Amino acid sequence: KSDLKTRLNHEEDEALTRDMQDLYSRLLPSAESEQRRTRFIDKLDRLLRGNWPTSSITVNVFGSTGNNLGTLDSDVDICITTDCREMERVCSIAELLAQNGMERVVCVSSAKVPIVKVWDPELQVACDINVNNPLALENTDLVRTYVDIDSRVRPLAMIIKYWAKRRILNDAALGGTLSSYTWICLALNFLQTRDPPILPTLQQQPKLEPKILAGVNVSFDRNIESYKDFGSRNKSSLGELLFHFFRYYGHELDFEQNVVSVRLGRILSKVEKQWHLLQDNRLCVEEPFNLSRNLANTADDTSMRGIHMELRRAFELIGEAKLEDCCEQFEYPK
Ligand code: ATP
Ligand code: MG
Structure with a gap:
């Protein structure tokens, strides 16, 4: 030593x-890649509100999109906060997204924090979604x-x-x-x-x-x-x-x-x-x-x-x- x-x-x-x-x-992420991420978040927000119009829904970003340590190809980590019990069963979100053009949709409902993984071919963004995980x-x-x-x-x-x-x-x-x-x-x-x-x-x-x-x-x-x-x-x-x-x-x-x-x-x-x-x-x-x-x-x-x-x-x-x-x-x- x-x-x-x-x-x-x-x-x-x-x-x-x-x-x-x-x-x-x-x-460092480019302006163009940041834009794709922002558009993806808007799109997700619209899809969720369209499907559950009477629930309160907030789409929050966390992980490298929120801590300034994201790179060009980082995924987007999303936490949905909502009072809607049905969404806590994340597979209902997976179904909705699969019907709306998202690919490689995987629902991991047995994990400690259940998540949905998706790939958006239009905006070329990978995303992990959980529900009500404020930590x-x-x-x-x-x-x-x-x-x-x-x-x-x-x-x-x-x-x-x-x-x-x-x-x-x-x-x-x-x-x-x-x-x-x-x-x-x-x-x-x-x-x-x-x-x-x-x-x-x-x-x-x-x-x-x-x-x-x-x-x-x-x-x-x-x-x-x-x-x-x-x-x-x-x-x-x-x-x-x-x-x-x-x-x-x-x-x-x-x-x-x-x-x-x-x-x-x-x-x-x-x-x-x-x-x-x-x-x-x-x-x-x-x-x-x-x-x-x-x-x-x-x-x-x-x-x-x-x-x-x-x-x-x-x-x-x-x-x-x-x-x-x-x-x-x-x-x-x-
Ligand atoms: P990358 O750019 O590689 O995606 P990242 O900063 O998003 O990096 P991840 O490891 O994907 O890092 O984790 C995303 C977020 O998930 C972290 O910022 C943290 O908030 C949360 N997280 C991950 N693992 C745990 C854990 N074991 N306990 C609590 N929170 C966690
Ligand atoms: Mg991440």
Whole structure:
């Protein structure tokens, strides 16, 4: 461990930071793709109201459409809030959409949060829809607030998401790895634990009024203005941050002992969290509001070993400022 590279030299740092800025500008959604998403949301709104004219219906966006970490090809995550009981059976929504030109309609009604997945061939938009799941709106707001506090958060988190996607490390449902949301929480806690910190801990500010929703406290400090200069004492470039992100999760953090907590802005021991009894030697990531939820439990032992190896591979390549190689599309061996 002692012979691990500790820092990038000046040339490496400049080259890597420049490459990251280039990649970031290519990942940003275009005006045209934003427009397609907006038109899709309007269309969905009209279809639902047409079918259930007497119900109160609000179409809310969450996930990467709401937290500013969406890329050109991100899906649209939608939460419908309504008093209509029939819509809570999401399959009724699936039927309606299938009759109105949507394709690849899948209704996952047995999931913890039932969802409908659709593809709109006209607007070329993929979408996940749930009904009355307000927590996802709150944690989306929390992420967006963090993203807005320091200008390094958005490019860094988008590049980490992109890397995870290219290395096939962000498919919680099918691949048994981690969701984008879990990678985002890893990035946020990494930035909270720098010295000096780049992000504050919004859920731990004094004088916060508790706000209870679905049985959990979802309050956090939304006053971005008071954090405008929060990270300015830390001068790290984007290149240095990416290098240390991979060093930290690849080599420094002990997965067996620790829990990543955005809520507390620090690392918690598994004993403190009472998660040591799970006999779990894998990485644990606490959901910021729903505290009993380990966001990393979608990855099993084997998958977690693979993720760890990928983090170390990325550290090696980023240590030589090789961003493109680091994000090379993973291909399964033939
Ligand atoms: P992408 O651009 O890859 O679609 P995303 O930011 O939309 O990324 P997802 O992993 O698709 O991230 O998650 C979408 C949203 O769903 C998150 O922003 C979060 O609000 C919510 N979410 C996902 N997983 C959980 C979970 N286990 N518990 C609570 N909320 C979750
Ligand atoms: Mg999404």
